[in-house]
Amino acid sequence: MTFEAYETVVEDSGYEARGRERQALSLGIERLERLQKEQRFSIEDQVQSLLYVRRLWTIFIEDLAHPENGLPEQLRADIISIGLWVVKETDRLREDRSNDVMQLVEINRLIRDAL
Known part of the structure; x- marks a missing residue:
């Protein structure tokens, strides 16, 4: 494999990873918006929606804290x-x-849209 071909694979992989992150954030946003709009949610649905967002961000934090993460250190610290x-x-x-679910929705939207 040539260096140029490897570079293309790495770029594609990064693009695909950002796409997956956008999808995961979009799902979290949808779940949070439903919590805000619909008061008929069961307690279990509320907890599951909030735990989804919490787990997602825990994964992001762990990835950002990894020494091999390629983002600039200050940006990583800000996102953490x-x-x-x-x-x-x-x-x-x-x-x-x-x-106040809307603050969470807005922050998640900002991050998703920046990917």
């Missing part, structure tokens, strides 16, 4: 900070210490 906030907010919602 956002991720920690998302995790805390999902916990607050799950524990009924907050009811």
Whole structure:
């Protein structure tokens, strides 16, 4: 395999990974929006939706903290900070210490749209 061919595979892989991240964030956003709009959600559905977003961001944080992550260090730190906030907010919602789902929706949209 030539260097140019390898470079193309790496670029495609990065593009595909961002696409998967966008899809995962979109699913989380849809679930959060349904929580905001529909008050008829069962407790189990609410918890599952919030846990989905929390797990997703936990995966992002772990990936960003990995030393081989290719993003610039400051950008990684900034996104990790956002991720920690998302995790805390999902916990607050799950524990009924907050009811503002829209902040989570907006942050997730901003990150998704930046990918």
